[in-house]
Amino acid sequence: xxxxxxxxxxxxxxxxxxSSAALDDASGHGGFNAHMKRTASQTFSAQHVDHGAxxxxxxxxxxxxxxxxxxxxxxxxxxLSRTGTVLKTGYKQICRRLSTSSSASSSASVPRRPSLSxxxxxxxxxxxxxxxxxxxxxHDSGMPTPTLADAAVTAVHSRFSSLKRLGSTRHRxxxxxxxxxxxxxxxxxxxxxxxxxxxxxxxxAARAAAAAANNERLLQKREVEEQQQTRAFLSGTLLCxxxxxxxxxxxxxxxxxxCSSPIARADSVQEKKFDPVQYLxxxxxxxxxxxxxAPSLIKxxxxxxxxxxxxxxxxxxxxxxxxxxxxxxxxxxxPIMMGGAGIGKLDSRxxxxxxxxxxxxxxxxxxxxxxxxxxxxxxxxxxxxxxSVYCCQFDEDKIITGSRDRTIRVxxxxxxxxxxxxxxxxxxxxxxxxxxxxxxxxxxxxxPSMNGTREGDAIxxxxxxxxxxxxxxxxxxxxxxxxxxxxxxxxxxxITGSDYVPLHRxxxxxxxxxxxxxxxxxxxxxxxxATINVWDRKTFRRVRTLTGHRGxxxxxxxxxxxxxxxxxxGVAKLWNLESGQCIKEFPSQDRGLAAVEFSDDAKYVLxxxxxxxxxxxxxxxxxxxxxxxxxxxxxxxxxxxAHNGRVVSGSYDQSIRIADYATGETFGTYENWxxxxxxxxxxxxxxxxxxxxxxxALILDFGWETEGVNTLIGS
Numbered sequence: 001x002x003x004x005x006x007x008x009x010x011x012x013x014x015x016x017x018x019s020s021a022a023l024d025d026a027s028g029h030g031g032f033n034a035h036m037k038r039t040a041s042q043t044f045s046a047q048h049v050d051h052g053a054x055x056x057x058x059x060x061x062x063x064x065x066x067x068x069x070x071x072x073x074x075x076x077x078x079x080l081s082r083t084g085t086v087l088k089t090g091y092k093q094i095c096r097r098l099s100t101s102s103s104a105s106s107s108a109s110v111p112r113r114p115s116l117s118x119x120x121x122x123x124x125x126x127x128x129x130x131x132x133x134x135x136x137x138x139h140d141s142g143m144p145t146p147t148l149a150d151a152a153v154t155a156v157h158s159r160f161s162s163l164k165r166l167g168s169t170r171h172r173x174x175x176x177x178x179x180x181x182x183x184x185x186x187x188x189x190x191x192x193x194x195x196x197x198x199x200x201x202x203x204x205a206a207r208a209a210a211a212a213a214n215n216e217r218l219l220q221k222r223e224v225e226e227q228q229q230t231r232a233f234l235s236g237t238l239l240c241x242x243x244x245x246x247x248x249x250x251x252x253x254x255x256x257x258x259c260s261s262p263i264a265r266a267d268s269v270q271e272k273k274f275d276p277v278q279y280l281x282x283x284x285x286x287x288x289x290x291x292x293x294a295p296s297l298i299k300x301x302x303x304x305x306x307x308x309x310x311x312x313x314x315x316x317x318x319x320x321x322x323x324x325x326x327x328x329x330x331x332x333x334x335p336i337m338m339g340g341a342g343i344g345k346l347d348s349r350x351x352x353x354x355x356x357x358x359x360x361x362x363x364x365x366x367x368x369x370x371x372x373x374x375x376x377x378x379x380x381x382x383x384x385x386x387x388s389v390y391c392c393q394f395d396e397d398k399i400i401t402g403s404r405d406r407t408i409r410v411x412x413x414x415x416x417x418x419x420x421x422x423x424x425x426x427x428x429x430x431x432x433x434x435x436x437x438x439x440x441x442x443x444x445x446x447x448p449s450m451n452g453t454r455e456g457d458a459i460x461x462x463x464x465x466x467x468x469x470x471x472x473x474x475x476x477x478x479x480x481x482x483x484x485x486x487x488x489x490x491x492x493x494x495i496t497g498s499d500y501v502p503l504h505r506x507x508x509x510x511x512x513x514x515x516x517x518x519x520x521x522x523x524x525x526x527x528x529x530a531t532i533n534v535w536d537r538k539t540f541r542r543v544r545t546l547t548g549h550r551g552x553x554x555x556x557x558x559x560x561x562x563x564x565x566x567x568x569x570g571v572a573k574l575w576n577l578e579s580g581q582c583i584k585e586f587p588s589q590d591r592g593l594a595a596v597e598f599s600d601d602a603k604y605v606l607x608x609x610x611x612x613x614x615x616x617x618x619x620x621x622x623x624x625x626x627x628x629x630x631x632x633x634x635x636x637x638x639x640x641x642a643h644n645g646r647v648v649s650g651s652y653d654q655s656i657r658i659a660d661y662a663t664g665e666t667f668g669t670y671e672n673w674x675x676x677x678x679x680x681x682x683x684x685x686x687x688x689x690x691x692x693x694x695x696x697a698l699i700l701d702f703g704w705e706t707e708g709v710n711t712l713i714g715s
Contacts, residue, residue: 384434
């Protein structure tokens with residue numbers, strides 16, 4: 001007992017020294033065996049108890065250790081709680097009792113121990129050992145100590161994790177013999193294992209490990225699914241909420257697990273719902289949603305209230321609308337646009353004005369496109385010219401036409417009234433001209449002629465200079481208009497004011513001027529004399545003359561520094577304006593060419609003529625890409641609306657055809673909407689304006705009374 005009475009009480013009373021420390025201490029305490037080595041289990045207490053046989057005592061011992069090792073070690077006896085004292089005292093008594101019983105059976109063989117994994121897997125099994133530790137009798141009083149057993153069982157419940165930490169001590173085999181008497185408590189021998197001790201069923205540890213692995217896999221799967229949902233939202237591919245619920249439901253039900261027995265989840269995992277529209281900044285949400293197409297955005301509006309507010313934002317619809325419908329500029333100077341762009345109002349810088357209803361505008365454009373595909377336009381007839389109308393051009397405010405009657409007429413695009421008639425004194429129209437003509441059944445407007453009336457006389461204008469022959473061609477921009485005539489000349493007009501004022505007459509051709517083109521730098525004219533003249537727009541000086549065609553040059557088109565021309569000799573040519581050289585030729589399969597178009601990006605050339613077809617050539621290689629189905633007569637007019645993917649052709653067969661730009665396939669044919677040849681046909685996003693030999697201008701309006709169509713008109 002000198003071990004206990006010669007040392008001052010300490011918090012480390014029940015913590016023995018290690019083997020090396022014990023050897024050093026043996027020289028000072030003769031009652032201690034200098035050659036005895038302590039096992040791993042002895043590092044926790046001076047009295048060793050076989051925790052493998054009695055797992056309930058492990059938690060009691062650990063609880064006692066936690067009291068001994070409490071941080072309040074400055075004052076020893078005063079810092080110990082009442083609970084710690086009771087646990088320590090009870091534990092010493094049990095160890096003393098077990099030591100006595102183990103000495104009596106030290107020579108007996110060690111029975112087979114239960115599996116450690118079984119104890120860990122099912123520590124609270126209802127099948128208890130035959131020896132009830134909770135009913136051990138105190139060796140002094142002989143009275144049962146149920147309170148200590150209850151404390152041990154409660155500790156087992158609350159500290160199941162401590163069994164795993166002390167598991168290594170239960171695997172060590174204690175010595176079968178050792179010191180007896182006073183030192184027996186340092187190496188006690190456990191009592192014999194009861195013969196009827198329950199053995200855990202086989203495979204229980206494997207099933208528990210499989211359950212833990214599957215639970216971990218399901219948690220990782222849910223995390224991956226949440227990350228995929230967020231990633232899909234950021235890339236524009238939205239996962240619907242009901243689909244995500246199905247994924248989570250399948251995950252929680254354990255689909256794909258191969259366990260031999262069902263595994264009940266001890267924890268209730270609360271799924272984390274993350275709404276990116278609610279938490280992300282509005283600018284980022286707008287940027288993400290702007291990358292969707294319109295059908296996806298409409299579906300997005302149905303997700304929730306927050307998503308509806310984000311998806312109906314005018315900023316989002318503005319991006320979607322402009323990405324779909326805003327024309328691209330490929331070359332400089334920018335080519336003259338025919339008609340309107342159909343993208344709403346613009347500010348002073350040419351950018352889209354704020355405050356527009358972009359969603360309504362998108363619906364209107366899509367409705368118009370469906371009417372193009374369904375061949376369902378309405379007809380509007382403009383009467384006033386007294387002879388063939390050879391040429392036309394229009395924008396969102398006006399239409400300008402030139403006729404064989406030697407006059408130029410300006411029409412209001414809103415109410416289709418004739419605003420101005422320009423011609424010489426001898427070209428003034430006579431009353432009751434033209435006479436009534438047949439109209440199509442889908443006619444919605446037929447503006448009568450005002451010729452010979454007081455109102456008609458009021459709008460007739462005789463300028464200082466004018467053409468005295470047929471007006472064969474014209475083109476204008478925001479500042480000037482150029483007209484070409486059978487009188488071999490061109491007139492440049494100032495159209496910035498209400499009165500169209502002639503600025504200069506261009507002379508240099510020896511035959512009628514059949515077509516003109518212009519941009520910011522040049523004015524181009526082609527003639528029946530087989531030549532092309534290039535004029536400086538500022539000085540009206542002729543820069544050069546392009547020669548090489550062997551027949552009348554019927555049409556020209558300008559794109560930057562490149563010019564394409566079509567001639568009655570059956571060849572279309574590509575010219576470099578700086579050098580004046582022909583760099584590519586595009587021959588027809590037969591006869592002459594009457595019309596030509598140059599794509600906005602200068603990659604393709606379209607031509608049509610006497611062989612009744614439309615050709616599409618690659619501008620760089622000269623390769624023929626396709627030939628359209630034949631018209632019933634000469635193709636007199638061509639117009640390419642590349643942005644909307646449409647080619648409009650007018651023919652002497654009195655028809656207007658609409659074809660797909662990419663394939664050349666015809667999807668709309670309008671025959672006999674006029675009573676004679678189609679001489680010119682041009683289009684924009686919603687209408688075709690055509691002129692005929694019967695003296696009328698015809699408008700095929702695919703946007704007639706479409707809801708929201710007025711929101712597409714520019715300022």
